Amino acid sequence: MRARDLMIPLQEYLRPDNTLKEAVNLLRMAKRGEERVGVKGLPVIDEKGRIVGMLSMRDILRAVFPFYLSMMELGDFTWDGMVEAIAKRSSNRLVKDVMSRVVITIHEDAPLMECVDHIIKHNIKRLPVIDKDGRVVGMLYERDIFFAITKAMLDEDTRGTE
């Protein structure tokens, strides 16, 4: 089985110039397959179709976390309402200033083990799948690889094992 066989074709993505407000709205409304369940991360794609970053829940958390809190041990001295206040202030920040710029991608023809290798080594939950021109064609999720593994363990139909 290869990346292409397990990926979910690309439906929704962000632009670098989207605001965080637009981004979280899309994250909340995004479809996964046929259901509109919301996703925890989306690729950021520029107008030429190239992937320039990923925006995940963790990036949103980081966007409301003031950098000075990480410089010293100041977590004990925060107050109720601080996160909400900074979230309001941050809603017009741009995706490109908040997204993770280091993106691990996988080629659509890559074998499944290569995908597992990336997921484990880089501690990520989703992998953008690219074609030979470097355009994003889909997303491969940790969860879907897990289902492929369970199928193999339970001896259900698995294509392309030989």
Add this chain to the structure above:
Amino acid sequence: MTHESTSQPFVMDTAFWTATAIFLLAYATIISEKVHKTIIAVFGAGLILIFKILHQHEAFHVEEFGIDWNVIFLLVSMMIIINLMKPTGVFEYIAIKSAKWGKGDPFRILAIFAVVTAVLSAFLDNVTTVLLITPVTLLIADALEVDPIPYLISCALASNIGGTATLVGDPPNIMIASKARLDFMAFIYHLTPVVIVIMVFYIFALKLIWGRRLITRDELKQRIMAMDEREAIKDPVMLKKSLIVLAIVLTGFVFHGMLHLQPATVALFGAGLLLLLSKTHEPHHILAEVEWPTIFFFMGLFIIVGGVVKVGLIKWLSIKMLELTQGNLFATSMVVMWFSAFASAVVDNIPYVATMNPLIIDMARQLWPNLSGVHLLQHPDLMPLWWSLALGACLGGNGTAIGASANVIVVGMSEKAGRKISFMKFMAYGMPIMIMTVAVSTIYVWLRYYVLKI
């Protein structure tokens, strides 16, 4: 060594021009900031050695030309002590406690933070102090929903003022102390009084600038008052050990002159003791956090300056300086103080003082050719010059955003917090404060050393 080099007349030969060219090129590149200053200093030192301006032995082992190990070990040891103390939470404790003393009032907190920063800076290096205080000031500004910029700028300025007060407060003082063989108490006796006066003026200036502009609502003050500073202490056992070692080190500083121990000896002993008491099996992290780029910057500079001292450039400059002031030492003091202030506002005060120290010593040799050692270095008529150099070089750092490392840090933090402080904006506050503090110092030096003569 000292006697021979004084009696030797210098000649403007190839070595003279090579060393001068290396020196000028190095300083010009440092100012241009095209290449990291540490790289320039190390490369320049390499050139001085490879062209045999200095022999390696002179660079590494001769006090007059080479690396000042006093400065190096004092800095490294103090950095080790602070790195071991940081995780205990003591600095968070002090900062939160200070904010609560201010009862949540924005200006009172600003003034208290300025004083706390100045006091901490007198004993720790300025960059460390600013890195410890500014995160808390940003938190407080967020809590009170006020502009963080006044807190950031006043903190940087206060750290440069406070650092002037003691031997260990600011690198120029460490360098001057080592060259002039002055002890910790000499700085307390001669510089601390004027720094206290300057701080009073500074707080008044802050009140004038920001006193009315910082206002908050009563319910926001509650956010500060609800903080419990005791939660900051993460490691009470290590805190006790650190405070004991710090007390030993400070006592050592106070008595080092009497005990005939160098300040670096005291600090190195303290660092070793605290490392031992910390029971760490991984000294790697503590040692890696020492600011090695700064340390290597010092080492490289000492060698470059040693080169121009040996070929006689500095001696030539000192003759020109005496010609300019016609041997009038009061005039020389004033020129040194004001020139140092403006020079330090634009260039790093470390290379500046590294150059001025030998210049003052060469000047003393012209004035009193028969004296040597401490009698020469601490000639009563020369002392006001050392204090003027220290005051000018330390306080001058406040003039611009690039005048001192603490300013650079604060400007960087402000930008990260989304509130950019432009070069002009910093100067609008820093330059008047610098001029005010140097003016107070001018009156002090004139009154104390030339009128009252005490």
